[in-house]
Amino acid sequence: MRPPDTPGTPDASGTPDAPGRSDDALAPVLRDVRAVVFDTDGVITDSARVHAAAWKVAFDGFLRAHPPEDPDQRRPFDVRDDYLRHVDGRSRLDGAAAFLAARGIDASADTVRSVAEDKERLFTQRLREQGVDAYPGTVRLVKALRAAGVPRAAASASRHAGELLSRAGVLDLFDALVDGGESARLGLAGKPEPDLFLEATRRLGVPAGRAAVVEDALAGVEAGRRGGFALVVGVDRAAGADTGARLLRHGADLVVHDLGELCAGGAPT
Template sequence: MRRPGTRADLGEELAPALHDIRAVVFDTDGVITDSARVHAAAWKTAFDAFLRAHPPDDPALRRPFDVRDDYLRHVDGKSRLDGAAAFLASRGLDTSDATVRAVAADKERLFTERLRAHGVDAYPGTVRLVRALRRAQVPVAAASASRHAGELLDHAGVSDLFDVLVDGGEAARLRLPGKPRPDLFLEAVRRLGVPAARAAVVEDALAGVSAGRNGGFALVVGVDRAATGDSGDRLLHSGADIVVRDLAELVGAGETQ
């Protein structure tokens, strides 16, 4: 009989897909914190203002920014500059460096104002999973293309749950290319001391799921909180091994908060 408190016992709290995993990297926006909606709202305000001031020649491309489809296709999981450039290109608009930076700066201002006025919460299911992983002695990292990741985790009161944080500021300092390149996640597991082939990535963005797959991670978990239309299928097509609506699904029934 195993002694209570060993890693094997504690690992029984986790879903079978995680039993051989030795480290887990969590994306921040939309996975740890309910901040993707704040990002999406800030992008919508910035892009819609730009579209009104610089309407595309094609009337069909003048429609407002869609906080679901456009956000997921062009912006989610990417750096501000990459996201701004991708959306502007999708509408046939100016993608010069000056224009991209101006739109990205407008979004940054709007996001910062909303974050500091209202804050964000951590998803309870994610907190449950992270705590179960920690009890099972599985190190965990938070990773994000956003420079605000540390502030978001602090606002949500969960920064102390993560062994490592690699955010947009670190990515810029290390000159890590953005998603769907896997470099951000690979840096996180490098700091945890675990090879990608023994680690998992948890993501809600298509670009992030692709990054996990491109990095050779043992498990890529897609989080489909909307669960509408073909959103789950798109995560699977982008490289997710499994898709869940909430990360509490990966915690065993015996786990307590």
């Protein structure tokens, strides 16, 4: 991680903030923001699809082996709706417990841990095989923030966040990273509690009331609202019929489909 940027700091050539130079200006909604915290999966990288696919295999296998009494509760895991409602943005254990409870399953701690470990194995395998990419619109926005001297942090409930960002080639664009490992070490509460994001702003040296948080998960935007962030941006990659509305109801101030929309020139064509 690089130290947070100081606006207008010249490099050796005398040009302010040359390493972060970008042709993009920030949209007006971001111009008073003094730091930005980005969720990782589904916001910075396309790893949400890998997480969702791994959860589907793990949950569907469990439901076949332990079918709920209610036939309607036996339906397969939906990689869009169930993922967004129950597991997106949460730790593996919290996500596994939330989905099983939603299907009427009173699972023991050992059962929850077993399903979470199955998902972890599947995710790690798929990550090694497929890799991940960073969203171009996100990279564009992060570089524009860097050019403006606005400190940036990545935050994630996943212990794989650093590896994901490194594989996508964007780790060095962020001044701080708070991942699942750090969260466990510090005893931070999981989303929708704001602890993860507040730790990120603490490391950037900016209070939440002067910072923005960018999230694609319902639990994540709720965490941003609970944390008192100046701006909570919801990212609707799914573009479902009501996904954007749900993000707004849970605490987002605005919703975008691509983070390039937060550059003054709008989303790339």
